[in-house]
Amino acid sequence: MSQRVSLTQYLVEQQREHGLIPAQLRLLIEVVARACKRISISVNKGALGGVLGSADTENVQGEVQKKLDVIANEVLIEANEWGGHLAAMASEEMDTIYVVPNRFPQGEYLLMFDPLDGSSNIDVNVSIGTIFSVMKKPENGCGVEEQDFLQPGSQQVAAGYCVYGPQTTLVLTVGNGVAMFTLDREQGSWVLTQENVQIPADTKEFAINMSNMRHWAPPVKRYIDECLAGKEGARGKDFNMRWIASMVADVHRILTRGGVFMYPWDKREPNKPGKLRLMYEANPMAFLVEQAGGAATNGLQRILDIQPGQLHERVAVVLGSKNEVERVTAYHREDAAL
Numbered sequence: 650m651s652q653r654v655s656l657t658q659y660l661v662e663q664q665r666e667h668g669l670i671p672a673q674l675r676l677l678i679e680v681v682a683r684a685c686k687r688i689s690i691s692v693n694k695g696a697l698g699g700v701l702g703s704a705d706t707e708n709v710q711g712e713v714q715k716k717l718d719v720i721a722n723e724v725l726i727e728a729n730e731w732g733g734h735l736a737a738m739a740s741e742e743m744d745t746i747y748v749v750p751n752r753f754p755q756g757e758y759l760l761m762f763d764p765l766d767g768s769s770n771i772d773v774n775v776s777i778g779t780i781f782s783v784m785k786k787p788e789n790g791c792g793v794e795e796q797d798f799l800q801p802g803s804q805q806v807a808a809g810y811c812v813y814g815p816q817t818t819l820v821l822t823v824g825n826g827v828a829m830f831t832l833d834r835e836q837g838s839w840v841l842t843q844e845n846v847q848i849p850a851d852t853k854e855f856a857i858n859m860s861n862m863r864h865w866a867p868p869v870k871r872y873i874d875e876c877l878a879g880k881e882g883a884r885g886k887d888f889n890m891r892w893i894a895s896m897v898a899d900v901h902r903i904l905t906r907g908g909v910f911m912y913p914w915d916k917r918e919p920n921k922p923g924k925l926r927l928m929y930e931a932n933p934m935a936f937l938v939e940q941a942g943g944a945a946t947n948g949l950q951r952i953l954d955i956q957p958g959q960l961h962e963r964v965a966v967v968l969g970s971k972n973e974v975e976r977v978t979a980y981h982r983e984d985a986a987l
């Protein structure tokens with residue numbers, strides 16, 4: 650029988666071999682993984698657990714919250730606030746940062762999360778997920794404030810997501826490649842099921858919400874038109890399209906078999922750079938994708954180099970197979986130079 654490697658064992662070995670995971674960071678990752686296990690149980694219960702439907706509240710971005718958005722947010726906070734590994738947390742579902750209450754010890758890490766990604770898919774039983782990003786609090790004396798979170802994604806020390814699909818899978822990077830762990834429900838443990846995940850540089854699959862086509866900028870339209878033209882067009886090959894509308898599930902497919910994912914700026918809300926949020930959606934996914942040999946830009950610039958100005962800042966996203974991301978980015982640069 651091949652030997653099963655648990656998440657704990659993987660993290661301990663990463664620390665021994667590469668010195669990447671101090672004890673506090675290991676605790677943090679294990680606590681997040683435990684919280685994801687709890688969220689997974691709620692997701693699986695569905696209507697039996699009374700977790701479907703709307704919470705009838707709005708988050709800071711003006712989106713109506715689903716019950717599971719709120720539940721997942723609470724699970725992550727409760728799990729993480731007391732362990733002493735964190736200084737503060739930030740979430741899609743909270744207007745401002747959540748500083749660890751002073752009845753608990755404060756650690757040196759900052760945790761950001763999208764507690765439930767793909768909310769529109771909850772009630773229809775399609776894959777959804779949790780995304781997280783970890784940075785260190787800058788050494789600037791005592792206290793912690795929103796400004797401490799506003800570091801470029803290149804400063805992340807760990808990032809990952811959990812996808813609640815036919816299997817529950819945790820995908821993680823600590824800056825030494827990407828590893829996947831599958832939840833063994835009977836044992837209640839995370840088992841390493843793939844290491845050194847690599848995204849092929851070329852692909853014939855793209856993911857974009859095609860219903861927004863009439864609102865796109867010319868470089869996006871040009872790229873997708875070429876894909877749609879297939880063998881007879883400039884690309885000389887047929888493309889396939891997938892759009893799950895849960896970023897976690899779309900990125901998981903790309904980490905598994907390649908592809909390009911785009912949520913570009915569009916004319917619907919011209920003052921917003923895009924729909925997705927930089928700190929807890931684009932940055933962690935960009936870190937994972939780059940660690941798997943892919944690329945991630947906002948059309949013009951590497952996502953991990955963007956200096957954030959606000960906690961809930963939005964960003965255009967192009968990520969996945971390197972050669973396709975470079976092509977889309979080149980089209981944007983050509984357009985910007987006109």
Ligand code: AHG
Nearest residue numbers: 763765766767768769858894895896
């Ligand atoms: P969230 O559920 O956290 O608000 O994120 C939803 C995001 C992302 O997961 C997905 O890629 C995108 O919104 C789907 O957008 P469309 O509704 O335009 O398909």
Ligand code: MN
Nearest residue numbers: 763766767930
């Ligand atoms: Mn999301």
Ligand code: MN
Nearest residue numbers: 741763765766
């Ligand atoms: Mn969400």
